[in-house]
Amino acid sequence: MRIAGLFAGIGGIEHGFREALGPNQVETVLLCENWPPAVRVLRSHFEAEYWHDDVTTLEVLPPNLDLLAAGFPCTDLSQAGRTAGIAGQQSGLVYKLFELVEGAARAGAAPEWLLIENVPNMLALSRGEAMRYLVTQLDALGYRWAYRVVDSRFTGVPQRRRRVILLASREQDPGAVLFADDAGTRPESDYSEDAFGFYWTEGLRGLGWAQDAVPTLKGGSTVGIPSPPAIWAKHATATPQMIVPGVEDAEVMQGFPRGWTAAAEGDSLRRNGPRYKLVGNAVTVGVAQWVASRLRTPGDWAGEGSVWDQRGAWPVAAYGERDKVIAVGVSEFPRHLPYTHLRDVVEVTTARPVSHRGIAGFRSRLMRGNLGRYPGFREAVDAHFRATAPAAMAG
Numbered sequence: 001m002r003i004a005g006l007f008a009g010i011g012g013i014e015h016g017f018r019e020a021l022g023p024n025q026v027e028t029v030l031l032c033e034n035w036p037p038a039v040r041v042l043r044s045h046f047e048a049e050y051w052h053d054d055v056t057t058l059e060v061l062p063p064n065l066d067l068l069a070a071g072f073p074c075t076d077l078s079q080a081g082r083t084a085g086i087a088g089q090q091s092g093l094v095y096k097l098f099e100l101v102e103g104a105a106r107a108g109a110a111p112e113w114l115l116i117e118n119v120p121n122m123l124a125l126s127r128g129e130a131m132r133y134l135v136t137q138l139d140a141l142g143y144r145w146a147y148r149v150v151d152s153r154f155t156g157v158p159q160r161r162r163r164v165i166l167l168a169s170r171e172q173d174p175g176a177v178l179f180a181d182d183a184g185t186r187p188e189s190d191y192s193e194d195a196f197g198f199y200w201t202e203g204l205r206g207l208g209w210a211q212d213a214v215p216t217l218k219g220g221s222t223v224g225i226p227s228p229p230a231i232w233a234k235h236a237t238a239t240p241q242m243i244v245p246g247v248e249d250a251e252v253m254q255g256f257p258r259g260w261t262a263a264a265e266g267d268s269l270r271r272n273g274p275r276y277k278l279v280g281n282a283v284t285v286g287v288a289q290w291v292a293s294r295l296r297t298p299g300d301w302a303g304e305g306s307v308w309d310q311r312g313a314w315p316v317a318a319y320g321e322r323d324k325v326i327a328v329g330v331s332e333f334p335r336h337l338p339y340t341h342l343r344d345v346v347e348v349t350t351a352r353p354v355s356h357r358g359i360a361g362f363r364s365r366l367m368r369g370n371l372g373r374y375p376g377f378r379e380a381v382d383a384h385f386r387a388t389a390p391a392a393m394a395g
Contacts, residue, residue, distance in 0.1 A: 001295075004030035004062060004111075006055055006070040006097060010041045010261055010278050012254065013069045013115065016288020021296060029062045037264035037274040044263035055096045061104045065111040067295075070097045071283050072118060098137040105141060113174075114138070115291065116166040117283050120149045123164065124313035131314050134166060139320065143168035146319035148178045149332050152255075153186055155286025156337040158213040158345060159253040160197075163284070165291065173298070175319050177291065180299020181334035193234070195342040196374065200230035200242075200354055203365025207372055212342050217250055219280040228276060230362075232380055233348045240353035242384040245346045247275045252345050255285030290334060304328065356388035 001021060005014050008031045018026045030050040033039050039053065052058050061068065072094040097116075104110045122130035131147075138145045145168040152161035167174040188211075197214030198207045208215030214229040228250050233241050248258040261275040305326035308315055315327035354362070363385050366372050372381070 001025060001066045002027045002029050002062070002064055003067045003069060004028075004032075004050075004065050006032045006058075006068070006100075007072045007093070008033040008038070008042060008069075009071060010038055010256075010264075010282050011045055012256070012283030012285050013071060013117070013288045014046060015256070016283070016285045017067075017292040019285065020289040020292035029065065032058055035274075037261075038278055040263040041261050041278065045260070055093060058096065058100065059103075061100050061109075061111070063109050065104075065109075067113040067115060068097070068101065068111040069115040070094065070117075072097065072116070094134070098141065101141055110141070110170060112169060112171065113295065114143060114166075114168040116164075116168075117287075118164050118166075120162050120164050120316070123149070123316070127312065128314040131164075135320055135325075138168045139323075141170075143170055144172075144174060144320065146174040146178050146317075146328075148317040148328075148330065148334075150287060150290075150334060151186075151332040152284040152287060153213060153339070154183065154333040154335050154337065155255060155284060155290065156339050157253050157255055157284065157286060158197075158340055158342040159215075159217060159284070160208075160210045160213045161216045161284060162332060163287065165287065167291065173301075175303060175328075176298035176301045177294040179317065179319075179328055179330055180294060180301045181290075182330045183333045183336045184331050186333050186336055186339075190336070190339050192341045192343070195234060195346075196232045196377070197229045197342065198232065198372075200244075200358055200362045203362050203371065204369050209372075209374070212339075214245065214253060214342070217253060217276075217280040219277040228280075230354050231342065231346060231351075232377060233343065233346075233351075234376070234380070236348050239349050240384060240387065241380050242354040242359060243346070243348060243351035244354055245351060247279065249346045249351075250276060250279045252340075254279055254282050255287075255289075256282075286337065353388065354384065356385070356390065359385050359388060 003017060014028050028046050028048045031042050031046060031048040032052040032055050033042060034053050050062055101110055135145055147164055147166040149162055149164050152159050167178055191212035195212055197210040199215055228245050231243050233243055251258055251260050261278050264275050264278055265273045305328040308325040308327045317328040317330045318325050363381050372378055
């Protein structure tokens with residue numbers, strides 16, 4: 001399979017395809033990425049035939065592509081971002097994807113498959129303007145399309161990460177890839193009760209609370225810095241209960257091997273440098289693996305669904321048919337792959353504790369609202385606040 005990646009990031013899609021199909025069955029022909037730390041990561045793991053550093057100056061696609069992938073910037077679409085919409089300066093760059101495909105189609109060499117990944121907020125923001133733009137462009141180019149919101153926990157990683165996977169083809173049925181599997185919501189019994197993830201940079205409007213998982217790893221936060229979520233290591237003794245996973249823990253939570261982003265550091269001496277942002281912006285490897293495995297062996301799917309009235313937010317899963325949008329009743333969990341517990345990824349005894357300054361700010365925001373009412377959580381926050389106070393540390 002010959003694949004190309006626009007907005008390639010650190011290669012989550014490409015690595016997932018390689019893992020699913022085998023390294024000798026995937027040829028990464030083109031990688032286009034403009035952030036130097038990400039490019040260093042890509043070059044340390046891939047040997048693409050073509051490299052390009054600015055999607056706006058990319059004039060043509062390589063010939064004979066089986067799949068063109070684009071995890072285009074979510075900066076203007078996400079709730080954590082500017083929510084400027086699909087016309088925003090960053091997310092609006094997706095126009096280039098369609099310009100390139102149109103040019104390839106005129107030359108009789110349109111990619112067989114298109115794979116687009118982004119945040120589910122685009123289904124609701126401005127009444128789904130972003131999704132409407134995407135499918136309108138696909139329809140005009142003669143592509144059949146389908147999409148589905150999936151939760152990365154279905155792949156077994158302890159990260160609750162919801163993303164839209166949009167797949168389109170000129171000849172094949174994308175529904176046979178995206179809708180053939182449905183395991184239903186993962187049962188609570190799969191999750192341990194000894195660790196909970198939350199956003200310590202939040203506290204007024206939401207915590208991102210997750211049992212035996214972290215909430216979505218992000219490239220930024222409401223306080224303007226790329227930071228991992230915190231973990232409440234419940235029942236931990238002789239160690240801080242409020243800890244922060246390391247960047248290599250975050251890599252594992254995205255399905256990458258530890259050290260995947262090490263090449264991003266370059267000459268930087270800062271703690272983790274740009275690596276958290278790179279990991280937070282990546283595509284979960286296991287999600288790409290699932291798509292690749294179903295592309296190789298499409299499943300049985302009868303085309304069920306109901307016509308959406310196109311009011312309000314878009315459905316969580318749908319496909320297009322004769323100018324209609326057909327909502328599909330599937331869950332966000334195509335499969336239930338073996339689950340990796342949070343405390344099997346993060347070593348509680350050596351993890352960095354949330355700083356006193358960090359927990360003080362979080363505690364202040366938390367106490368002004370009605371969040372964080374899980375039994376024992378607020379008390380644990382108070383205990384960590386006291387234990388990390390300068391006087392307590394000096395003692």
